[in-house]
C-alpha cells in the first residue's frame with residue numbers, strides 16, 4: 489500500500505448460491521472483514537474460478553476482475569430506474585463469475601451521503617437540480633466516497649493487482665493511490681432507462697465517467 493492503511497483481516501467466509509430474477513444463477517464465496525477503517529459492514533463476493541483461491545489469483549496468473557460497487561438500495565434491490573445501479577450489479581456478477589474475481593459490495597449508499605439524504609437529493613432533482621448539484625444543495629460533497637476500506641479488503645484477499653470493472657475514474661485513481669495496481673479499466677454496459685438519461689449525462693459531464701453517451705451529452709450540454 490502506498491498510503492498507510494491498517495491491516496484488515498478476513499472474518500468469515502461462506503458459500504452463497506445466487507439467483508437473479510431473470511433466472512441467472514451463480515455461486516459466491518462471501519467474505520466479511522475485521523478492521524475496516526470506516527467500521528462499515530462491507531462485503532466481498534468471490535466469483536468464478538478464482539473465488540476459492542485464498543490470494544484471489546488464478547492458476548494462469550492473470551489479474552482478477554474486480555468491481556467496487558457502491559450500495560444503492562433503490563436500484564440494486566427494487567429496480568429503480570432513476571439510476572443504472574441494478575443492471576450494473578447484475579452485469580458485474582455475471583462477468584466476474586466468467587472471468588474470476590471479486591465484487592466488493594460497499595455500504596456507501598447515495599455516493600456516501602446515506603439513503604435518506606439520497607432521497608432528499610432526489611426531491612431536489614425533481615425540482616431541477618442535477619445529481620451533483622442536489623448533493624451540494626444539501627450541504628454535502630458531490631461524492632463523499634473513499635475507497636480505503638475497499639483497498640483494505642483487496643489486501644486481505646491477497647489482491648495486489650486487478651482489472652477494474654467501472655466507468656468511474658475516481659475509483660481507479662483512489663485505489664491506485666492506495667497501492668493497488670490496476671492492469672486495465674474495464675467499462676460496464678450503458679443502461680439507459682426512461683428516466684435516467686439526465687443522471688447518466690451528469691456522471692459524464694461532471695465526474696468524467698467513461699460512458700459512451702453522445703446523444704445524452706449533447707442534450708446535457710445545452
Ligand SMILES: Nc1nc2c(ncn2[C@@H]2O[C@H](COP(=O)(O)OP(=O)(O)OP(=O)(O)O)[C@@H](O)[C@H]2O)c(=O)[nH]1
Nearest residue numbers: 557558559560571596597598599609619654655656
Ligand atoms: N447522492 C446521490 N447518490 C446517487 C444518486 N443516484 C445514485 N446514487 C448512488 O450512486 C452510487 C453509484 O454507485 P456505483 O454504481 O458503484 O458507482 P458509480 O460512481 O456510478 O461508477 P461505476 O463504477 O461506473 O458504476 C450508489 O451509492 C447510489 O446509491 C443520486 O441521484 N444522488
Ligand SMILES: [Zn+2]
Nearest residue numbers: 560563571573
Ligand atoms: Zn442507484
